């Protein structure tokens with residue numbers, strides 16, 4: 001088992017380039033199944049989840065060519081639908097959340113699909129009703145086989161329909177959109193999620209010949225077409241990585257420039273960091289964060305305690321709340337972190353408390369953070385990363401802490417952050433990869 005050993009307390013300095021967006025990559029790579037023609041995708045991050053999905057579609061018969069480190073071509077001309085019944089599909093398909101998004105395109109193009117119950121982080125219940133209720137509205141029949149944990153979906157003839165989504169699910173919306181683009185007639189999806197990942201997907205599908213309007217809103221209208229063709233697509237920089245680096249700079253008093261962030265696509269993320277008192281400047285399309293000894297949390301206009309809560313886009317993404325929480329531990333002032341969307345994503349705070357942070361976990365969704373204003377530094381400990389974002393938050397905490405920390409289960413971090421140890425070392429971090437038998441606390 002690999003672990004990171006980190007000696008903290010040292011400011012970092014330099015430039016860092018964000019990787020391509022993980023969650024966009026998972027949608028865009030699934031969409032290649034919609035056409036037999038060639039699709040070229042660039043800025044693909046070299047991370048576990050994305051590589052697993054590429055392997056999965058390759059096993060399904062997609063011809064995959066790697067043109068450079070981050071650019072691939074995909075050609076889904078010959079798909080082997082028998083692969084659904086293989087043991088390999090069961091283990092690979094079940095190992096990542098994003099694999100669920102191959103169902104929509106396969107259903108649209110071949111009239112059937114199957115997928116084992118997907119994996120992903122253990123951050124609370126992660127239901128898939130939105131996906132399957134949406135497919136059913138388009139005329140599909142689905143059966144969940146409890147014994148094998150497989151979802152089987154069949155539809156020889158998908159027909160456009162009015163669909164009020166059960167909730168604004170990110171992967172659910174992507175899946176239903178991909179099923180609807182080749183359905184007969186018009187589909188209207190209301191309560192659609194509209195994260196930049198989805199906007200990028202819809203824009204790519206339109207370049208392939210789809211007819212989607214309302215992109216960026218929660219009301220999408222899709223006029224079904226007979227077939228789709230090839231295109232080129234470049235992934236946006238990963239907004240969650242960008243947010244993680246802003247948090248890292250603030251916690252470690254580092255002067256960091258985050259390159260080419262596509263600022264206009266970051267929604268309210270920069271403003272939420274400003275609410276914690278973190279300063280930064282936009283220089284061209286780079287975010288420059290000066291070294292800051294202190295940052296002071298705002299209050300609301302009426303003087304009440306600052307609350308940072310997640311919501312579907314254009315609200316604040318839940319994937320950055322763990323990072324806001326760790327950054328708040330060294331702010332001047334207090335913050336209520338309210339994780340509304342996931343039930344078990346705040347439990348990692350016990351590790352931060354062990355490191356000396358002052359946090360009251362009010363219930364599974366809410367934590368009050370009493371900022372220490374750097375008067376008391378966190379101290380290094382051994383810990384295990386429970387999920388991808390908690391993992392990076394603990395990494396940030398460790399880099400700011402006095403002494404040595406060890407983070408176990410770094411596979412969680414590495415499913416979403418490319419070469420994170422190498423990139424952090426390049427800006428001065430004391431982090432090394434070790435092989436460890438212990439599993440931490």
Ligand SMILES: CC(=O)N[C@H]1[C@@H](OP(=O)(O)OP(=O)(O)OC[C@H]2O[C@@H](n3ccc(=O)[nH]c3=O)[C@H](O)[C@@H]2O)O[C@H](CO)[C@@H](O)[C@@H]1O
Nearest residue numbers: 023026097098125167168169170171172312318319341342
């Ligand atoms: C591979 C991928 O793209 N994963 C992302 C995707 O997961 P995913 O698409 O699985 O997440 P969903 O959008 O379906 O739902 C996330 C959670 O929020 C809850 N929910 C959702 C919508 C809503 O209006 N109200 C509500 O409470 C759901 O019940 C669930 O617990 O979106 C999540 C929410 O941004 C992100 O955390 C994940 O990183």
Ligand SMILES: C=C(OP(=O)(O)O)C(=O)O
Nearest residue numbers: 097098120121319388389
């Ligand atoms: C929860 C996340 O990923 P996944 O949906 O793949 O589990 C995440 O990226 O923060």
